[in-house]
Amino acid sequence: MSEMLKLEGVVAGYGEAKVLAGVDLSLGQGQALALLGRNGTGKTTLINTIVGHTRRFKGRLWLDGKEITALKPHQRALAGIGWVPQERNIFKSLTVEENLTAIAVPGPWDLARIYAMFPRLQERRANMGNQLSGGEQQMLAIARALLLNPKVLLLDEPLEGLAPIIVQELMRILSEIIEREGLSVILVEQNARKALSITHHAIVLERGAVIHASTAAELLAQDDKIDTLLAVSQR
Missing domain, CATH: 3.40.50.300 (P-loop containing nucleotide triphosphate hydrolases)
Structure with a gap:
């Protein structure tokens, strides 16, 4: 290794x-x-x-x-180096999809793959960053870091x-990122x-x-x- x-x-x-x-x-x-x-x-x-x-x-x-x-x-x-800070630092005046594509770097992680892992973001892709819940903003921050293909x-x-149900969902996503x-x-x-x-x-x-x-x-x-x-x- x-x-x-x-x-x-x-x-x-x-x-x-x-x-x-x-x-x-x-x-x-x-x-x-x-x-x-x-x-x-x-x-x-x-x-x-x-x-x-x-x-x-x-x-x-x-x-x-x-x-x-x-x-x-x-x-x-x-x-x-991909980074998801405590403050999340998403662009609140841009849509979810604009947030994702604004800094994307070509590589294995692309928009289709992100939406497959974060279906909530696909559902909210036309919403502005400031219209998302705290959990959705965290998902967006993680997805955006992944699109840098770090x-x-x-x-x-x-x-x-975050609410317990969102914590559970994010734990599943993080586990998948780590294991697969x-x-x-x-x-x-x-x-x-x-x-x-x-x-x-x-x-x-x-x-x-x-x-x-x-x-x-x-x-x-x-x-x-x-x-x-x-x-x-x-x-």
């Missing part, structure tokens, strides 16, 4: 503040990683650093064997604040057990450093360890 994403000794943050304290990370092709930790431990900063939206003090990053340390965010996107997909709390599509995925999710149930590996951050790394199955089988690492019961 080839290495799709690698971080080595990454120290990064915002302005003069260092949030990440020398993070090492390796993600294989077609593998999914659950990125866990309490609020404020550096999870979003790590995602933003991979995207290129933080200040890097030290360390290097590679994507599919090519160094991307010096690349700007738009160059990383073109190189194969090598790595970064998902920053995609289930946050061969994408490398990093999933940030507050509900550790949900994230671990559909991923292959897990790391836990504390104060910007990795304090635990294992397979997802190993951590999922240790309820007490999950509760200790995250300092909260999620049963």
Whole structure:
């Protein structure tokens, strides 16, 4: 299995503040990683650093064997970094279909394939972005990232604040993307057990450093360890 994403000794943050304290990370092709930790431990900063939206003090990053340390965010996107931020960042004044086609890159993921995976979006394709529910906006954000035909997909709390029925639907879609599509995925999710149930590996951050790394199955089988690492019961 080839290495799709690698971080080595990454120290990064915002302005003069260092949030990440020398993070090492390796993600294989077609593998999914659950990125866990309490609020404020550096999870979003790590995602933003991979995207290129933080200040890097030290360390290097590679994507599919090519160094991307010096690349700007738009160059990383073109190189194969797909990103679904917490804010979703959809174009609310454009229709669903306009949102999807505005930034699409030729590749295996095309509009027909997206509509097959997200039938709700096909039904709402003529609706404006601001006419969608929160769950539909999240589906649109994920679909739009897929249409960039990325090598790595970064998902920053995609289930946050959504109704249980939508969470269930998105879990099914994410599981399908991870198991059938061969994408490398990093999933940030507050509900550790949900994230671990559909991923292959897990790391836990504390104060910007990795304090635990294992397979997802190993951590999922240790309820007490999950509760200790995250300092909260999620049963």
